[in-house]
Amino acid sequence: MRLGVQAASQPGAQDASAGTPPAVAPSAASAQRSVRSEPLICARGLVKRFGSIVAVDGIDFDIYLGESFGFLGPNGAGKTSTMRMIACMSPVSEGTLRVLGMDPAVDGAKIRARIGLVPQEDSLDLELTVLDNLIIYGRYFDIPRRVIRERAKRLLDFAELTDRAHSKVDPLSGGMKRRLTIARALVSEPDLLILDEPTTGLDPQARHLLWDRLYRLKAQGVTLVITTHYMDEAEQLCDRLVVMNDGRIAAEGTPHSLIERYSTKEVLELRKPLGMTGVAERLAGIADRVEELADRVLLYTDDGDAALEAVRLREFPYEHALVRRSTLEDVFLRLTGRSLID
Amino acid sequence: MYNVVEPWGLADVQGARTPPSLRVLAYYAYAYKRTWRSSVTTSFLYPVLYLAAMGVGLGSLVNHHVRTVEGVRYLTFLAPGLLAATAMQIGANDSMYPVMAAIKWIRTYFAMLATPLKVRDVLIGHVAWIAVRLSFVATIYLAVMAAFGTVRSPWAVVALPAAVLTGVAFATPLSAFSATQENDQGFITIYRLALIPLFLFSGTFFPVSQLPGWLQPLAEATPLYHGVALSRMLVLGDLRWWPALGDALYLVTLTIIGLVLADRTYHARLVV
Structure with a gap:
């Protein structure tokens, strides 16, 4: 299945014609090697404070193109705060953060133009139809309606929501709403997809379907950043991950290497x-x-x-x-x- | 550097074609598709019912006793005041529950802020939509007023932007207030302590000169008083430049103060 979703191998390159996306990320692996020196996201001493509460307490990490990177930790570990900083929705309290080579404090809107965010809490418009939700969201990025409709066909197919395109969002199941939120985040063909606890609250069947979809994106070279408190999710989806606890990073590595090292x-x-x-x-x-x-x-x-x-x-x-x-x-x-x- | 060549071969995103706040406005227009029928019906019925009951019904009683109010029949006196009062209600309604919904219930603002849109775009887009809705409603209202024969001057055309201004002058400070609220309890207080008293005592139903002397300056200091006065002057053609400009200036100032405050409270609430 072809999707209009790709990790652009160069920041300047999007598909030349909206209707026919190129073979998705043909050289994701080689691109990953060649840009190893320049991470897509780079954090040093990253801190997030809310008043006297320290949610993120000085963390360092690098995330590279084409990678699927996880933040694993219990509730309250600081994962969501980290995601919101990466998504340029929450200002950095201290330390440095570079996303796509830019500073969120300066170029937040430009960075967000190239990011797809799947927030922990759905923010779909429940009274509008599935398709309208995609169109509205695409318009926020100033993508022409015609182009959005074209992409929406593929995205709804991908999210298995084609037959619900014209129904309201409200009665959809939790799994369907999550898939729609993911489809919505992909409508701008982002270079980076951020998923904050994508499967929390879903039943096992819905989770597996969602994992399958994320796995396809990963296979197409989309850079994924995922937070989760499910270890099986992290093991299935993440090439590399950090274990977070109390706002700090306790360990970093591939799922396999972490198990080897610590267990x-x-x-x-x-x-x-x-x-x-x-x-x-x-x-x-x-x-x-x-x-x-x-x-x-x-x-x-x-x-x-x-x-x-x-x-x-x-x-x-x-x-x-x-x-x-x-x-x-x-x-x-x-x-x-x-x-x-x- | 960010320099995406858009696949549709137009300007890059930095030179975007649709201004960001218009994209926000477009969302509200889109969402309005689902309610426009009932909205238009209400916008039409509301003035018809009010003018029939208060203007014609109550008006005949008033006319019987005092013949005219400020030189015109009661219905003619009442109609432009009701226009301004309706604008206040719409401006207030649309900047309370919808703002709370966009922050807490549907989280529309957060969906917008995950995209290239900024807090200011979100705020201005929302206020712009309220202005658009106000102009729909005011147009219908003026048409109904004309049908009731209460429009006395071509200046009534300017009563349309004046009504929009009146509504927006309530919408911006109330948006600022709504963005600080955790639930809708505060809105009920606003209705009880501000909107209902204003509706009743700002010169809509009777001249402020009928109030006890000490209350008159208080009534004249409220925003709705100025909205009503402006609307009445324009619709009745009794235009005196000084009070008219003063009224407009008052409402513009309130709108701007509201915008500045809302810019602050929106940032404080949405960017944490």
């Missing part, structure tokens, strides 16, 4: 009897590391089955045991001492 290959999860104490001592020596949660014990080891055997030999009274691979959730737990979703 073991496997995890043995034991559901422990209620009110049991002294668990760590009873399990000492079995695994590289033991984490005790309210209801479960996690044993980090490279061989989960062997660990389970050892647990059985010690006659530890678990209710249920599960051997699984390490995930970003384990990385987060290791780095912050708490789970992603409380």
